[in-house]
Amino acid sequence: MLGLCIDIGNGEVKKLYRLGHGKNRPILVRLANRMNKEKIMDSKKALKDSRIRICADFEYEMRYRRKKTKRRKTEHRREAADPPALVLATEISLKASGKKKQLN
Numbered sequence: 001m002l003g004l005c006i007d008i009g010n011g012e013v014k015k016l017y018r019l020g021h022g023k024n025r026p027i028l029v030r031l032a033n034r035m036n037k038e039k040i041m042d043s044k045k046a047l048k049d050s051r052i053r054i055c056a057d058f059e060y061e062m063r064y065r066r067k068k069t070k071r072r073k074t075e076h077r078r079e080a081a082d083p084p085a086l087v088l089a090t091e092i093s094l095k096a097s098g099k100k101k102q103l104n
Contacts, residue, residue: 006039028057 010029017028031037037056044054058066 006036006043008036012036 010034013029014032015030017030019026019028031040040054041056047054
């Protein structure tokens with residue numbers, strides 16, 4: 001038993017597609033309404049320790065926007081984790097009115 005218990009009627013699945021070639025091929029499921037998709041996506045945590053994975057399939061434009069957003073978030077995290085180093089000067093020389101002064 002997989003642990004994923006969702007009751008979906010016969011008319012709720014519009015189409016099933018097998019993608020790719022080989023032994024472990026993904027299946028694309030086209031559902032009749034968004035509520036069933038949300039039920040499945042909410043209960044996919046029950047499959048965490050199994051070899052089965054459920055993920056959302058987005059259109060090209062949405063995948064592109066999500067990729068850009070993810071890249072920006074990664075850059076911001078990297079900048080926050082590695083802030084610019086501060087250089088502390090032990091000697092500062094000032095030149096005021098032609099005279100040089102040393103500050104320690």
